[in-house]
Amino acid sequence: MKIQKEKQNRYEIRFSGSGGQGLITAAVVFAEAVGVYDGKYVCQTQSYGPEARGGKSKAEVVISDQPIDYPKALELDLLLAMNQAACDAYFFDIKANGLLVVDSSLVEQYPTSRIITIPFTQIAKEEIGRELVANMVALGTIGFLCGRVDLANLEKALLARVPKGTEEMNSRALQRGIEEAQKIDVQGLPRAVMSEDDDL
């Protein structure tokens, strides 16, 4: 069926957390890698509150081989939650076989056992030396897990966006994220509780 083909073709990621964590930047870098460098169709959107810092923040990337009609996420293939509030609020938007990735330095209560937990903020602070680049560690993990982006292009897009002098630090953060993701056995994760027939 055409409808199923289209559904498989579309891949949706949401980066969520609080304002100031650099989630929109991470999503823009990702979209640039997929759209400009990989040459796929991509839509990147965001929503945030009126506050400059704090408050809920989310950014989405929709990837497809065909032109994208609806630019926002409908059912997430992958959710990155960088704090507890985001994890609680958006967990139910993930599709049955989708992936939940959380920052275990900031999320304490897990809503499901089908979850990938990586301490992005801790890695950024202790190994890279700047808490600021937690978003780029997470970007590396997402890039590897989604399997929809050429990782070399992801790095290229990252280096083109970040301020001069921070390239090495950002690139190291991205690589650490990729390494963490390589350790994950995605096939070995528990199956989702929700039935696959539930969607739409």
Added chain:
Amino acid sequence: MMSETTTPRRLLQGNEAIVHGAMAAGCRFFAGYPITPASEIAELLSILLPAADGTFIQMEDEIASMGAVIGASLAGVKSMTATSGPGFSLMQENLGFACVTETPLVIVNVMRGGPSTGLPTSPAQGDVQMARWGTHGDHPVVVLAASSVEDCFSITVKAFNISEKYRVPVILLSDEVVAHTRECVRLPAQTEIKVVDRIRPSVPPDWYKPYEGDSRGVPPMAALGDGYRHHITGLIHDEHGFPTQNRHEIERFHKRLTKKITKGFSDIQMSRGFLLEDAEIVVIAYGSVARPALRAVEDARRQGVKAGLLQLITLFPFPRGTVSTLLKQCRAALVPEMNMGQISREVQRVNQFDCAVVKHNRVDGQFITPLEIFKHLIKL
């Protein structure tokens, strides 16, 4: 290998694409006051305009911004401003002045939730009727709506072209979703873009009548400082630009202003059709909502429902001809909007057929989803 007509693929926001469209159309003046969700337009123009020998000025408010934009345009420079609902309210008075003096300019209104300060970071389409009727008195304006990043570029070019060709203010409506969605686009090369400039007087300065319409009803426009004497007033004026109380001159003035737009309908009224040939139900949408509407229509087709989409690019003058043809053909028309029904009333107004015009309104600050349109659609 890249040919001359292609430029590199770029990831752009709707707001950024509007800026590139404006630059490509020849805009060299911007006056404005930053406001969410339109600020990126001012931000990028503040870099690009000075680099292209243009002028960027941040004014003390939106009232002054419109004044500056009108002044710059009268001096012969293609000019624009960008704002959102609260700022657009402040611009209405001077927008009327632009209408009566037939000053070409483009106002981008990136709609957010209103009224008043409303919902600064949420999408809405609540300013549609205001764009048409916000300033007082009978007046012609053109209102366009963009739905994607590509649109933001091409429709901005079109907005300037219409404005210059007809000497009329053009309002380009966008919304928070269109403004902040990033997509990959390949902008056309400058040589591929059709740019229209205002017609300058060809007669000697002594013979110039600044408000005498040509065959289309559009007066050739001299720039201030060109040597052509040119009186500009908000009062209803005669062909020389001076105030008049003569009823014949007043009537002629009003009718010419309306006629110049009516005569240009085929050029001004733009829309796009999807799957309309055999459609029994038509979804009429504009702006960002055209996107979930297209997905809903395609989903409905897979279920065997003969649905189609008419995406309105020109909202005013309302494309009566195109809409009427579809209302005659279809048994139902669904009009999804992020307001309480501002375009559905226009659709209803031109509906002289057995077609049921059904509203679908969302006013909770959220973007309309394809699923809600689909569910509504299959029940019709």
